[in-house]
Amino acid sequence: MRPEFAPHASAPPPEARGARRRGSPAGDIALAVLVLVSDVVAVAALTFFSALSAWEEAGMFGDSSPREESPSFPDEGLLIAYGVVVALLLLTAYGFVRTGRPVTASAQILAAVAVCAVVAYGAAAAQRDAPPAPVPASSGGANGHQCHSGGDNHECRDSGG
Structure with missing residues (x-):
């Protein structure tokens, strides 16, 4: 015998399905x-302390000699710290989605995107403002001339220039 299909009895109640608790929109x-x-x-605290x-x-706090020529941004430790902040923002956004708080979850996602954008902009600005790397001194060609074609010394050795 085949069991009868009862559509009203097949769906478990919302409590048994693990329904998400919804709070008020306000x-x-x-x-x-x-x-x-x-x-x-x-x-802001992370940025201030960094x-x-x-x-x-x-060496800007009264020391006459700086410990390094200039502070390097992006510092790997600082990028890791901001990465941890972004990961925590996304993790809490996931938690807010699971608890039925879509506005808070969306705000957390937007905050994570904003932190990524500001860090990327800051890194690009620091890279743009950084002094160029020094050009290594050339030893010249076989006859003491520098190769101006953009190649190495072997290309210029027989060309006379």
Whole structure:
């Protein structure tokens, strides 16, 4: 015998399906604002302390001799720290999606994108403003002349120039 199909009895109740708890939209927006403010404070603190560290390495706190010529950005440790911040933002966004808070999750995703964009812009600006690398001194060709064709000395050896 075949069991009868009862559509009303086949679907488990929402509690058994693990339905997501939904909060009020106003509560979601308020939570989004609160979380964004805490995100801004965390990123500002990270930026402030990294700037203090870079200034100290450059000797800008009264030392007469800097420890290095100029603070290098992007510093690998700083990029890792911002990467951890972005990962935490995306992880909390996933948690907010799972708990039924789409506005807060969207705000966290936008904050992660904004942090990535600002760090990329800062790295590009630092790279653009960095002094060019020094050109290595050429030993010249076989007859003491420098090769001006852009090739190496072997190409210019027999060309006379």
